[in-house]
Amino acid sequence: MKKEILFITGNTKKVEEVKSITGLEVLAKNLDIPEIQSLSVEEVAEAKALSAFKLVGAPVIVDDTGMSIDSLNGLPGALVAWFLDNLKPEGILKILGDEKNRKASVCTCIGYADESGVYTFTGTIKGEVSKSFRGENGFGYDPIFIPEGYDKTYAEMTSDEKNEISMRKIALLKFKEFMESRG
Amino acid sequence: MKKEILFITGNTKKVEEVKSITGLEVLAKNLDIPEIQSLSVEEVAEAKALSAFKLVGAPVIVDDTGMSIDSLNGLPGALVAWFLDNLKPEGILKILGDEKNRKASVCTCIGYADESGVYTFTGTIKGEVSKSFRGENGFGYDPIFIPEGYDKTYAEMTSDEKNEISMRKIALLKFKEFMESRG
Numbered sequence: 612m613k614k615e616i617l618f619i620t621g622n623t624k625k626v627e628e629v630k631s632i633t634g635l636e637v638l639a640k641n642l643d644i645p646e647i648q649s650l651s652v653e654e655v656a657e658a659k660a661l662s663a664f665k666l667v668g669a670p671v672i673v674d675d676t677g678m679s680i681d682s683l684n685g686l687p688g689a690l691v692a693w694f695l696d697n698l699k700p701e702g703i704l705k706i707l708g709d710e711k712n713r714k715a716s717v718c719t720c721i722g723y724a725d726e727s728g729v730y731t732f733t734g735t736i737k738g739e740v741s742k743s744f745r746g747e748n749g750f751g752y753d754p755i756f757i758p759e760g761y762d763k764t765y766a767e768m769t770s771d772e773k774n775e776i777s778m779r780k781i782a783l784l785k786f787k788e789f790m791e792s793r794g
Numbered sequence: 795m796k797k798e799i800l801f802i803t804g805n806t807k808k809v810e811e812v813k814s815i816t817g818l819e820v821l822a823k824n825l826d827i828p829e830i831q832s833l834s835v836e837e838v839a840e841a842k843a844l845s846a847f848k849l850v851g852a853p854v855i856v857d858d859t860g861m862s863i864d865s866l867n868g869l870p871g872a873l874v875a876w877f878l879d880n881l882k883p884e885g886i887l888k889i890l891g892d893e894k895n896r897k898a899s900v901c902t903c904i905g906y907a908d909e910s911g912v913y914t915f916t917g918t919i920k921g922e923v924s925k926s927f928r929g930e931n932g933f934g935y936d937p938i939f940i941p942e943g944y945d946k947t948y949a950e951m952t953s954d955e956k957n958e959i960s961m962r963k964i965a966l967l968k969f970k971e972f973m974e975s976r977g
Contacts, residue, residue, distance in 0.1 A: 645841060647828040650876060658828060683889070684880040690873060693833060697867040706866070706889035 616723075618672040619644060619663045629672065632780060633787040642666065644673075650688030652677040653731045656722030660731075664724035672786075673722045674779070678752050680740060681714040682707065691752065700755045701744055713739040717756055719779040721786045730789060734781025749773065799906075801855040802827060802846045812855065815963060816970040823850065833871030835860040836914045839905030843914075847907035855969075856905040857962070861935050863923060864897035865890065874935065883938045884927055896922040900939055902962040904969045913972060917964025932956065 617640040618626050626639045644666070647658045656675040663671040678691040680703075687694040694703055707713070718735040738758040746754050746766025753765035758776045765773050774780065800823040801809050809822045827849070830841045839858040846854040860872040863886075870877040877886055890896070901918040921941040929937050929949025936948035941959050948956050957963065 645830040648831050648838075648873065648876065650880070655831075684885070686876065686880050690831065690876060693831065693869065693873060697833070697869050702867070706891075708889075708891050 616670045616672055617663075617667055618674075619659070620674070625674065628779070629783060632783040633790065635787075635790060637672065640667065640671075646675070646689075648690070650677070650679070650685055650690060652689045652718055652720035653722075653733060655689045656720040656731050657729050660722030660724035660729050664729070670723070670725035674719060674782075675722070676717070676719050676751075678715060678717045678756070680707070682710045682712045695751055700752055703740070703752070704742070704744065704755060707740060713742070715740045715756065717752065717778055719782045721782045723786060723789075732782045732785035732789065734778035734783075734785070736776055736778045736781075799853045799855055800846075800850055801857075802842070803857070808857065811962070812966060815966040816973065818970075818973060820855065823854075825849065827856075829858070829872075831873070833860070833862070833868055833873060835872045835901055835903035836905075836916060838872045839903040839914050840912050843905030843907035843912050847912070853906070853908035857902060857965075858905070859900070859902045859934075861898060861900045861939070863890070865893045865895045878934055883935055886923070886935070887925070887927065887938055890923060896925070898923045898939065900935065900961055902965045904965045906969060906972075915965045915968035915972065917961035917966075917968070919959055919961045919964075 615636045615638055618629060618637050619640055619642050621641045623639050626637055629637045644659050644662050646655050649655050652675040656673055659673040660671055663673055675689055677689040679685045679688050716735050716737045718733055720731050720733040723730045736758050738756055741755050741757050741764050744754045745764045749766045757764050798819045798821055801812060801820050802823055802825050804824045806822050809820055812820045827842050827845050829838050832838050835858040839856055842856040843854055846856055858872055861874040862868045862871050899918050899920045901916055903914050903916045906913045919941050921939055924938050924940050924947050927937045928947045932949045940947050
């Protein structure tokens with residue numbers, strides 16, 4: 612029998628994605644666990660996975676997403692939700708102004724903890740911040756992020772196109788490999 | 795005999811200030827306690843005081859400082875250290891650009907926890923973000939914050955002038971009053 616893993620999230624779509632990519636038995640568990648202050652998604656995911664594991668006493672998955680903007684010296688990083696909630700994507704464009712260096716990257720980190728310790732798996736997509744708000748799909752920073760090698764923002768892509776360049780998928784494949792290597 | 799309180803900080807100057815303003819017996823205790831993600835200094839201080847109290851099992855004080863900028867919809871708030879570390883005060887001026895609304899406030903929150911619960915005491919000073927970096931005293935946002943009713947940044951003031959308009963002092967006086975009311 613496969614061992615069940617609890618994914619600490621309120622988003623059941625994420626759980627389906629983890630199951631479909633990793634083939635693991637994953638159940639959603641909605642727990643409110645405060646995130647620590649850090650720009651690093653690895654640090655946030657690690658602390659959260661450890662807290663969750665202490666709380667539920669079973670293997671847990673957590674995830675965290677970040678956006679690092681070069682000209683902001685890596686901000687907002689793992690604090691991106693506070694930027695999006697308070698500034699909206701339009702406000703992020705506004706604070707960048709006419710800055711020439713638009714380089715940025717987005718990443719998702721999967722944190723996993725069980726009795727043997729805590730592990731993190733990160734997928735990163737490089738790209739740039741667009742000069743204007745573009746597209747109607749997706750959410751969060753999707754309308755202002757253009758992945759490297761593309762000329763569309765995430766919000767201008769279909770779900771299928773976006774899934775082809777998914778940092779979450781990269782992170783989940785690393786996690787899958789780790790779990791398989793442990794047998 | 796007065797009951798000793800542990801101030802969770804690595805800054806002994808802060809401990810002297812608390813003793814001098816409140817008259818309480820306070821000892822420094824240097825503990826690394828992660829801060830939670832929030833714009834609210836009260837939420838951060840409350841969580842930190844609770845964590846510290848659980849850890850040391852004695853009455854504890856923690857403090858947290860924030861800066862809320864109107865045109866950034868309250869950002870960075872309690873996340874101000876990340877802005878200062880990564881953008882420097884000059885970078886905060888840069889992201890504000892030629893924004894007309896310079897309104898901002900700075901605050902310090904004292905969190906106190908003991909066996910009876912957790913309490914927070916906040917001092918806030920209104921003012922504005924200067925248009926340029928001004929002054930050489932102080933640290934942090936001092937060179938870019940002008941308190942209401944003044945035409946100098948904190949960094950252009952002497953320590954004595956700055957202490958007259960100290961949000962930390964306001965918070966500590968509230969805390970003192972609370973402690974005295976409990977006898």
